[in-house]
Amino acid sequence: MISNMLRFPFSMLDNGMEGLFYPEAYRALSERKAAYPPINISTSDKSVDVYLFIAGMNPEDIELVIEKNMLSVSGTRKLPDAENDEKGNYRQERFEGAFKRVITLPETVDTESTQAIYTDGVLHITIAKRAETQPKQIKIKAK
Numbered sequence: 001m002i003s004n005m006l007r008f009p010f011s012m013l014d015n016g017m018e019g020l021f022y023p024e025a026y027r028a029l030s031e032r033k034a035a036y037p038p039i040n041i042s043t044s045d046k047s048v049d050v051y052l053f054i055a056g057m058n059p060e061d062i063e064l065v066i067e068k069n070m071l072s073v074s075g076t077r078k079l080p081d082a083e084n085d086e087k088g089n090y091r092q093e094r095f096e097g098a099f100k101r102v103i104t105l106p107e108t109v110d111t112e113s114t115q116a117i118y119t120d121g122v123l124h125i126t127i128a129k130r131a132e133t134q135p136k137q138i139k140i141k142a143k
Contacts (some may be wrong), residue, residue: 055121
């Protein structure tokens with residue numbers, strides 16, 4: 001009985017009532033869940049690297065646009081028709097439909113030096129930084 005009492009608040013959260021008790025946390029969590037495709041962004045002295053995890057798509061179905069230091073990635077993910085028609089889905093977590101992610105880039109990037117490679121379901125976008133913004137090593141001379 002005590003173990004059921006200890007689980008009670010958590011079991012309520014599993015039943016879709018998290019918005020009732022923790023509206024701010026639920027809103028942040030639901031926004032994070034809704035973001036597709038998931039992304040990782042890293043930066044170095046020479047470039048900004050963006051990784052989008054979009055397995056099962058053709059590169060032709062993905063559109064990349066850079067405008068005023070904003071990277072826009074959009075496309076439409078389609079599931080095979082056989083997956084949808086053969087039997088009713090009991091549970092489906094694989095996303096189908098249109099998506100769009102917009103990423104603000106630093107002002108130091110050179111949008112003309114952009115490269116995108118799609119390998120094993122991961123789209124890797126490399127955007128070089130302008131040469132004048134990269135750190136320069138200065139040698140110290142001894143007399």
